[in-house]
Amino acid sequence: MSKNVRIQVNLDAELVEQAEQILAQLGYSRTTAIRVFYSAIVAQRAFPIKAELAQPEEDKAMKEAIALMIKKIGKDNIRDATSDKELMKFIAEGGRESD
Structure with missing residues (x-):
């Protein structure tokens, strides 16, 4: 026992x-x-x-990519366009705006 x-x-x-x-x-x-x-x-x-901390440069890059994505697609459309897959693709492409 x-x-x-x-x-x-x-x-x-x-x-x-x-x-x-x-x-x-x-x-x-x-x-x-x-x-x-x-x-x-x-x-x-x-x-x-x-329980983990993001590396400061990763955190900064993610915030910048999200800000660019919001700018690109517009704040009102963000809910429809921010799947994880789409966001990761956007980040992988360097956050470049494409038309």
């Missing part, structure tokens, strides 16, 4: 309150949430939440 270990953490009171309200609505206890989180770490052999 597995031995249980007690874990203690210090968290911001407001964060705990907000999280526990959501957990209660989902029907989970804080213990269950932590158990699920730790189980996901073991199952995935990784941190289960993607």
Whole structure:
């Protein structure tokens, strides 16, 4: 039989309150949430939440490409024209405006 270990953490009171309200609505206890989180770490052999920072030059290039695309197609039409595939093609072409 597995031995249980007690874990203690210090968290911001407001964060705990907000999280526990959501957990209660989902029907989970804080213990269950932590158990699920730790189980996901073991199952995935990784941190289960993607946490990465874009390289500053990549972030700048993406913002510039998006701004050019908005300029090219117009702000009102952006929803229809910004599929991931189309945006990546636009970026790959160097963000050049084509007519």
